Amino acid sequence: MPGFTGMRQNSATVAVLSGKGGTGKTLVSVNLAAAAEKAAYVDCDVEEPNGHLFFQPEIRNEEVVSLKIPVIDESRCTGRRACVDFCRFNALAFIKGKPFVFPSVCHSCGGCALVCPSGAIRETGKPVGVVRRGISGGVTVHTGALNPGEASGVPLIRRLLRQSEQEPLPLRIIDCPPGSACAVMESIQDADYCLIVTEPTIYGAHNLAMVHELVTLFQKPYGVVLNKCSDGDNRSEEYCLKHGVPVIGRIAFSPQLGMLASEGKIAARESAEYAGLFRDLLNTVIGEVRNEETSASQR
Amino acid sequence: MKIAIPVNEQSMDSEVCPSFGRTPYFLLYNSVTKESSYLNNEAAASQGGAGIRAAQAIADQGVKSLITPRCGEHAVEVLNKAEGLIYRAVPGTARENIEVHLKNQLSLLEEFHAGFHGHAAK
Numbered sequence: 001m002p003g004f005t006g007m008r009q010n011s012a013t014v015a016v017l018s019g020k021g022g023t024g025k026t027l028v029s030v031n032l033a034a035a036a037e038k039a040a041y042v043d044c045d046v047e048e049p050n051g052h053l054f055f056q057p058e059i060r061n062e063e064v065v066s067l068k069i070p071v072i073d074e075s076r077c078t079g080r081r082a083c084v085d086f087c088r089f090n091a092l093a094f095i096k097g098k099p100f101v102f103p104s105v106c107h108s109c110g111g112c113a114l115v116c117p118s119g120a121i122r123e124t125g126k127p128v129g130v131v132r133r134g135i136s137g138g139v140t141v142h143t144g145a146l147n148p149g150e151a152s153g154v155p156l157i158r159r160l161l162r163q164s165e166q167e168p169l170p171l172r173i174i175d176c177p178p179g180s181a182c183a184v185m186e187s188i189q190d191a192d193y194c195l196i197v198t199e200p201t202i203y204g205a206h207n208l209a210m211v212h213e214l215v216t217l218f219q220k221p222y223g224v225v226l227n228k229c230s231d232g233d234n235r236s237e238e239y240c241l242k243h244g245v246p247v248i249g250r251i252a253f254s255p256q257l258g259m260l261a262s263e264g265k266i267a268a269r270e271s272a273e274y275a276g277l278f279r280d281l282l283n284t285v286i287g288e289v290r291n292e293e294t295s296a297s298q299r
Numbered sequence: 300m301k302i303a304i305p306v307n308e309q310s311m312d313s314e315v316c317p318s319f320g321r322t323p324y325f326l327l328y329n330s331v332t333k334e335s336s337y338l339n340n341e342a343a344a345s346q347g348g349a350g351i352r353a354a355q356a357i358a359d360q361g362v363k364s365l366i367t368p369r370c371g372e373h374a375v376e377v378l379n380k381a382e383g384l385i386y387r388a389v390p391g392t393a394r395e396n397i398e399v400h401l402k403n404q405l406s407l408l409e410e411f412h413a414g415f416h417g418h419a420a421k
Contacts (some may be wrong), residue, residue, distance in 0.1 A: 084355065087348075088345075088346060089345075089346065089347050089348050090342070090345055090347065090348025090349065090351040090352040090355075091348055091351070093351055093354070093355045093377045093380075094355065095355070095358055095377060095380040095381045096380060096381065098380075100380070102348070102351060102373055102376075105347060105348045105351065105373065
């Protein structure tokens with residue numbers, strides 16, 4: 001059962017993603033978590049975390065996340081260049097008898113320290129950001145913030161996923177970063193189900209195709225929410241029809257919803273109409289996850 | 300004095316390659332012996348850090364002057380440590396660039412980019 005290993009009983013992890021930014025990932029994630037009443041909300045968009053603006057969580061824990069970066073003791077280096085030859089990321093160079101490290105290129109694999117024949121390399125921690133855990137009603141909010149200038153949010157995402165896994169809650173909603181690159185792949189790894197949020201535009205449909213390819217590659221069960229629906233053309237809906245992509249929800253374009261979001265309010269907590277809409281969507285998603293579990297256990 | 304130029308083909312009459320780190324070859328030219336040779340750029344296939352590896356390779360060849368249209372910050376750091384100088388390539392072939400350089404008419408490259416990290420340069 002790929003993707004289901006280590007899953008807790010009666011608990012589901014749903015990743016919410018989209019190719020482009022601004023389709024409504026955070027809107028859907030925050031409102032699904034709020035509609036569930038008891039859930040973990042995990043904001044993996046560590047470059048621009050904004051879920052916490054809606055939940056305004058009371059922070060309970062904060063932790064600095066560090067990366068391991070090699071430090072070279074030049075007095076012990078014998079100039080064999082094993083580290084330089086080993087590093088597939090080319091994070092080390094050796095000039096005029098001295099090795100040196102490019103920390104921003106390093107992927108913290110630790111290989112250089114292992115292969116050094118003279119034990120001249122040790123690893124030290126370099127802070128790259130913080131992760132926080134807070135409470136907002138029945139929702140536990142996990143959020144991370146990458147330090148400005150850092151190249152990759154993946155270490156923070158890993159920490160967020162690990163710490164949120166510990167919560168004894170029936171549902172975990174993962175608010176993914178935009179795009180379809182490394183940070184998104186990391187964010188959907190634990191997901192039992194991927195919920196793709198898209199909008200009617202050509203750009204929305206183009207990026208929907210990219211994440212559709214990604215979730216297919218990862219063999220994740222998935223469904224689409226069409227956001228900002230209006231009477232005009234819907235390129236994303238056309239894409240779904242053409243490629244047999246299941247549409248499991250629709251959210252109509254609404255100035256009221258936009259206004260609530262721009263005020264940092266959670267629609268499902270403010271309006272009975274939206275509480276109903278997101279509860280329905282949540283039930284559909286949970287139904288999809290349960291179906292998958294059943295069919296996976298029968299395989 | 301050894302000179303290196305990123306080139307698209309193994310020829311003195313090749314155009315200068317617009318990429319330093321991912322050029323297919325480097326022309327190595329010895330201005331004293333007037334001999335030229337070509338170095339396969341193994342960094343071209345790197346997932347990342349191509350500039351660092353390419354700079355390491357030409358520094359290992361004892362190159363003291365690099366003629367290139369552009370260069371990333373990391374490669375500059377490697378070449379600076381190797382006491383190499385980086386000159387801005389002029390439009391034309393590798394041969395023309397060497398001729399201009401030997402008349403001391405190339406200017407030093409002064410703007411370095413922060414890297415394209417796998418994304419093609421525009």
